[in-house]
Every structure is written in C-alpha cells, then in structure tokens.
Amino acid sequence: MxxxxxxxxxxxxxxxxxxxxxxxxxxxxxxxxxxxxxxxxxxxxxxxxxFKNLALAILPVFDDGTIMLVGQARFPAQDYSWELPEGGGPLGVDPLESARRELREETGLEAAQWLPILEAQLSNSVTDERAIGYLATGLTEVEADPDETELLALARVPFREALDAAMAGHMKDMLTVAMLLRGYHMAREGSLPGALARAMLS
Incomplete structure (x- = not known):
C-alpha cells in the first residue's frame, strides 16, 4: 500500500x-x-x-476474465439494477465470512481466494454506512440460496464489458462502479497475477 x-x-x-x-x-x-x-x-x-450491518461487495472474476453480475429490482429507486453481488453483514461478524455467504446465496459460487480491495463510506453526509469489497477468484459452482425477498437474475460477462457499461451510466450502483474501477486499476498497475490481469483487460 x-x-x-x-x-x-x-x-x-x-x-x-x-x-x-x-x-x-x-x-x-x-x-x-x-x-x-x-x-x-x-x-x-x-x-x-x-446502519446495523456492514455493506459488502464481491468482484467474482473467473480465470477467463469474465465476472458474475446480479440483476434485481430495487425498492428505493423503483428500477432494475445490474450489480456485483452485494449484501450486508452484522457488525460483530467477520466481514469475510459474511461475504462468502453473500456470494454463495446470490450466485451459487464459492471462491478459493479472497482479497480485500476496497473500503468505503457510503453517502457519508447523512449515514454512517461502511463498505468492504473483495476480489474473489478460484470460483466453483455450488447451489445458490437467495433471500426470500430476492428474485435474482445472473449474467456472466467480460470484465471490460461490465466496466464500459458502468462508465456509460448503464450501471448506477455506486459500490459496483467503485469496485469495477478498483479492479481495473489493480489490473493496470500490476497488482494482480499477470494472466488474470490480461484476461480482465482483453
């Protein structure tokens, strides 16, 4: 650092x-x-x-440079949002444990490697909400277990395609935008394994 x-x-x-x-x-x-x-x-x-939970976001990257996105209807903005897997974890619980649970519940994926890549304050003029973001690699499929209020869609897309969509304003969830930009910066600056970085940037 x-x-x-x-x-x-x-x-x-x-x-x-x-x-x-x-x-x-x-x-x-x-x-x-x-x-x-x-x-x-x-x-x-x-x-x-x-907020009584820590906000969590996961950037799940497959070896070929694709990532998994989650689509769902959001109540506050009354719109449909494509995002990285996200959720909340109790403040007294290890954030990594909560992030593993969120990834499995929303996408049916487990990751062998977890790297914390982002800490953020969300809307810090009126809330105390904090966020932690993880890069998840070494992905394998398991059974998804979504929350009873969530009707989720999944899309596996190239990392650059998702980044370009976010930069064009088609993905508005700010934690997703920040995580994609952080992943791009790490890939460009040599902070990720070479093969993975090349796959993400191609």
Missing part, C-alpha cells in the same frame, strides 16, 4: 454532538436527530441514518 500523502494527515475542526433523539428504528437501520455544533461553531440540527 502506498504511503499516505501529507495533505491527508491534516484534520479540520470536528462536528460537535449534543442531545440525540430516536426517530425510527428497525432491524437494519436507526434514524436519530442530533443537536449539533458545526465546525464553524454554528448551532445545527443533524439527522443521521445509522
């Missing part, structure tokens, strides 16, 4: 947190409203969505 640039070591004034009020709570999220003090010193009211 490269050394952190000097400009990244400078922290500004933080937000101050005062009294918090619970607005909404369910098994997945908690919404709270906080009396706050902005870094400028101004008084403010801040709504925060707190």
């Amino acid at each position: 490269s050394q952190k640039p000097a400009w990244l070591t400078t922290d500004g004034a933080p937000w101050g947190r005062g009294r918090a009020r619970l607005v909404y709570d369910n098994p997945w999220i908690r919404v709270t409203e906080h009396d706050a003090v902005a870094p400028t010193g101004a008084a403010a009211v801040y709504g925060l969505v707190e």
